[in-house]
Amino acid sequence: MSSILRRCTKLTHSGILSMLPGSNGRSCALQYFASEKRYSTSSKIKVDLDSNTGVAIMQFQSPPVNSLSLDFLTEFAINIEKLELDRSCRGVIITSALPKVFSAGLDILEMYQKSPEHYVEFWKAVQEAWFKLYGSSKVTIAAINGNSPAGGCLLAMCCDYRIMAENPRYSIGLNETQLGIVAPFWFKDTMQNVVGHRETEKGLQLGKLYTAPEALKVGLVDELVPEEKVVSSAAEAMSKWLAIPDHARQLSKSMMRKPTIDRLLAAREADITNFVSFTSKDSIQKSLGMYMEMLKKRRS
Numbered sequence: 001m002s003s004i005l006r007r008c009t010k011l012t013h014s015g016i017l018s019m020l021p022g023s024n025g026r027s028c029a030l031q032y033f034a035s036e037k038r039y040s041t042s043s044k045i046k047v048d049l050d051s052n053t054g055v056a057i058m059q060f061q062s063p064p065v066n067s068l069s070l071d072f073l074t075e076f077a078i079n080i081e082k083l084e085l086d087r088s089c090r091g092v093i094i095t096s097a098l099p100k101v102f103s104a105g106l107d108i109l110e111m112y113q114k115s116p117e118h119y120v121e122f123w124k125a126v127q128e129a130w131f132k133l134y135g136s137s138k139v140t141i142a143a144i145n146g147n148s149p150a151g152g153c154l155l156a157m158c159c160d161y162r163i164m165a166e167n168p169r170y171s172i173g174l175n176e177t178q179l180g181i182v183a184p185f186w187f188k189d190t191m192q193n194v195v196g197h198r199e200t201e202k203g204l205q206l207g208k209l210y211t212a213p214e215a216l217k218v219g220l221v222d223e224l225v226p227e228e229k230v231v232s233s234a235a236e237a238m239s240k241w242l243a244i245p246d247h248a249r250q251l252s253k254s255m256m257r258k259p260t261i262d263r264l265l266a267a268r269e270a271d272i273t274n275f276v277s278f279t280s281k282d283s284i285q286k287s288l289g290m291y292m293e294m295l296k297k298r299r300s
C-alpha cells in the first residue's frame, strides 16, 4: 500500500498528473487501482482489485446520486460477497465516482406507490447488503467524498473506518425522521456502535445531518481530509489496518459485531413484515410523496 502512496506522491510532484484531465490526488489513487485487475464491471458499481496489495476499490457510479435501488443493492451485495470469498483480497475501500455525493441513501422511489411484494423484495435486499458489509471479515474503509444521508450513512457506518472530505457543505447522518419515517432498530444499533447511545438518541430523533466537522467531533467519521485526498488517505489508513495479522483482527471484529448481527438474524422476518406494513400506510406514503416533491422544488 505504501508503494501506492509513493507512486501517487511521485506522480503528483512530477506534475504528470496535473496534465491529465480532471486529475487530482483522488484520481491518482483511482488510476493506480484501475491499472490493476478490473474485478467487476456492473452498471452501477465498479470494483478494481490490486493483486499486489490485496486492496479492492469499489466505486459507486449510479447517477444522479447513487441512490440505493433494488438493483444497486443487489449488485452491491454480490460484489461484497465475491470479495469476501476471494482470499487474495484483504481490504475494501468504498467511495463514489460521482461528484458531491457518496450515496443519497435508499432509493425513495422503491418505497413509494409499489406493491407489498415489491416492498418485501426491496427490504430483503437492504438487509442482505447490511449483513454482507457489516459482517465482512475484510478491512472496510469508507472514503466519503460527498453527501451521505440515511442509507448512505448506514453503508459508511458499516465500515471499519471512515474518512470524509472536509468540505463543510457535505453532510452525513440518519435523517429518516425528517422524511416522516423511522430508521429500523438495526440502523440505530449500527449508529450506536459508532457514536454511542446519547449521540444516537439525539441524532435519530432530530434526523440530524451532521456537517463534516460535526461528524468528526462526535466520532461519526474518523478523519477529515481535503477532498482530493480522500481516496489516497483511505489507502494510507488501509496500510495501517493491514499491518495487523488478519486472523487476530477478524476475530476481534467478529466479537464486536456478532451480537448486533445476531439481533437482526433473529428478527429478520418480523423486520420485513414491519417494513411492509409501515411503508404501506397512507400517512407514510403521503410523507414520502411530499419529500420527493420537496426535493424536486429545491432543484427548480
Ligand SMILES: CC/C=C\C/C=C\CCCC/C=C/C(=O)SCCNC(=O)CCNC(=O)[C@H](O)C(C)(C)COP(=O)(O)OP(=O)(O)OC[C@H]1O[C@@H](n2cnc3c(N)ncnc32)[C@H](O)[C@@H]1OP(=O)(O)O
Binding pocket: 064, 065, 067, 100, 101, 103, 104, 105, 106, 107, 108, 109, 147, 149, 150, 151, 152, 175, 176, 179, 181, 182, 183, 184, 274, 275, 278, 279, 292, 295, 296, 299
Ligand atoms: C418501525 C419501523 C419499522 C420498519 C422500518 C420502516 C421504514 C422505513 C425505513 C427506511 C429507512 C430509510 C432510509 C433511507 O435511506 S431514505 C432516503 C433518505 N435520503 C435522503 O433524504 C436524501 C435525499 N436527497 C438529497 O438530499 C439530495 O439529493 C443530495 C443527496 C444531497 C444530492 O443533492 P443534489 O446533488 O442537489 O441532487 P438533487 O437533490 O437535485 O437530486 C437529483 C435527483 O435525484 C433524486 N433523488 C435524490 N435523492 C434520492 C433518493 N434517496 N431516492 C430517490 N431519488 C432521489 C432527486 O429527486 C432528483 O431527481 P430529479 O427527478 O428531480 O432529477
